[in-house]
Amino acid sequence: MQFGLKVALILSFLNLTACATLSPAECQTADWYRIGERDGSAGYYSRLDQHYKACQKVNIQPHQSLYIQGYNEGIRYYCQPQVILNASLIGKGNAQVCPAQSRASLDRIIYVGHAVYETERYHESLENRRAELVHLLEYTKLNVQDRLQLSEELNSVYAELRINEKERQAAHDQLGNIEREYKIRRQN
Structure with a gap:
């Protein structure tokens, strides 16, 4: 399989798995730094928008700056x-x-x-x-x-x-x- 096709398949897989990112209960008890770190260390693109959508159901907004700090730390780990x-x-x-x-x-x-x-x-x-x-x-x-x-x-x-x-x-x-x-x- 060609390299470009493999990358496209992986990216589409990552997009498919990004749908229901958090449950309402997870939104209510979220540690946004850890969620960002987990997303980054798993090699995801930022999923902050998906988390916003998931948490709208319970009127909770993700803490953007904490998420981004954690995400950046996770990406530093992942990109080794x-x-x-x-x-x-x-x-x-x-x-x-x-x-x-x-x-x-x-x-x-x-x-x-x-x-x-x-x-x-x-x-x-x-x-x-x-x-x-x-x-x-x-x-x-x-x-x-x-x-x-x-x-x-x-x-x-x-x-x-x-x-x-x-x-x-x-x-x-x-x-x-x-x-x-x-x-x-x-x-x-």
Whole structure:
């Protein structure tokens, strides 16, 4: 998947998850600094407008300056290479919320993290299909044509696994380069 498309998908996901941001009870007991910090450290764009809308139902207005202070602190946390890498390794991550001067390097980290994530997910799906085909071929009574068709598909899966292994290795090599360059230690 192309990098630009991945970023667009992530941004649309973040927008979809931003709908009902707070319950009426949360609005009534809100610590606006902490809410801003939580939003920033999760990599969201500011959700102050959504919080205003959510809290209008109970006639509460968010404390804008506290929210912004917390949000800025959260963004400082989120926009660290380690945090961005961890997010991208699970298919998330958005450097566009980060300060402009750090976006290019963070975008590179996200690109590499997503490459690792995508090649691993694809490998898992190929392995699942391989196991399913082997099981069918070994334990299912099949006519000759069906057996031949499944065998051909299995050969295709093996070929894809070989290609995927090279892509996985290249992605992991790039990941190692990122980790060395930014002195990142991942916890497995």
